[in-house]
Amino acid sequence: MSTSHVLVIGIDGTRLDFLESEPTPHIERVIGEGFLAPVRIEDGTPDVSGPCWATIATGTTVDRHNIRSNDLEGHRLAEHPDFLTVLSRDFGLRTYLAVGSWPPLATTDSHGPVFARPSRVTFAEFEQNAEGCDDGDETVTRDAERILATEEVDAAFVYLGVIDACGHEHGCGDQYRAALHRTDFRIGRLLAAVAARPDRATEAWTFILVTDHGHILDGGHGGGSDAERTAWIAAAGPGIEGGADYGTLRHVDVAAHVYAALGVDARVVLDGKAFASVV
Incomplete structure (x- = not known):
């Protein structure tokens, strides 16, 4: 049984x-x-979900995976697979995907999925609006809580989409802020589920939080402004120095760090590298 997760x-x-x-x-x-x-x-790389999530999942740029919009037609994900697929297919690890509000990540909608072959999937389809995304996030959070607390999971990706949906519908005002607070609460529940695992004391967990893109204040993205093209990564775990300066990272670094944290030598093309502090 692996101790790295x-x-x-x-x-x-x-x-x-x-x-x-x-x-x-x-x-x-x-x-x-x-x-x-x-x-x-x-x-x-267009500042929309399809290209950005594909870059995060595969560790490759758009020139390789060829996803340039929210329609994934023409993708090269077979040549450049997502990290959950690589880990389950090539290393026999137990991988888990939870998505409640953007179908192309988990289904054939819009020529998906981005994540092709995880060991286990929770997918809950709701209306593609702020209320529906909120319901979807809550549904997958509940299921992910149970699975993370009680089952063998080596690597998981949980997607939460209500913040983006609120930005599109209402702009980046009070409802956007409230969605951020609800999402933070759900993240707390996921972290608590990991903390409640029976063997948590002997397990080494890495946590990576990442967004795909930003928004303009009036809501929306894809226009190329700094507010739209600025994303972020937060992470903690073994080998990550608390409080260190990690400079400006790249979306392609996420998959590379997942493989490094699990100690696997993934035989796939990667355009990124594991997180390293700036000395």
Whole structure:
């Protein structure tokens, strides 16, 4: 039984400046034990979910995975698979995907899925609006709580989408802030589930929180402004120095760090590298 485990939480459409100014005690706990670093979406990568989540999942740039919009048609994910698929297929590890509000991550909707072959999937489809995404996030959080607390999971990706949905519907105002607070609470429940595992004392867990893109204040993204193209990564775990300066990271670094944290030599092309502090 492996003692190394990774939980990646994807938090869609969360502006870095709002994260830094709003009270988010559970996210702040991860940051306090590790780091928060900005991500600049790379030139040539549209600041929309499809390309950004594919880059995060595969550790490769758009020139390799070829996802350039929220329609994944023409993708090259067979050549550049996601980290959950690689871990389950090539190493026999137990992987888990939980998605409640953006179907292409987990289903064939829009020529998906981004995550092709995880060992286990929780998918709950709701209306693609703020209320539906909130319901979806709550549904998958409940299921992920149970699985993370009681079952063997080596690597997991849990997607939470209500913040982005609120940005689109209402702009980045009070409802956007409230969605950030609800999401932080759900993240706290996921962290508590890991803490409640029977063998937690002997397990080494890495936690990675990542957003795909930002928003303009009036709501929306894809226009190329700094507010839209600024994302972020927060992480804590073995080998991550708390409070260190990790500079500006890249989305492609997430998959590379997942493999490094689990101690596997993934025989796939990677454009990123495991997180390292700036000396």
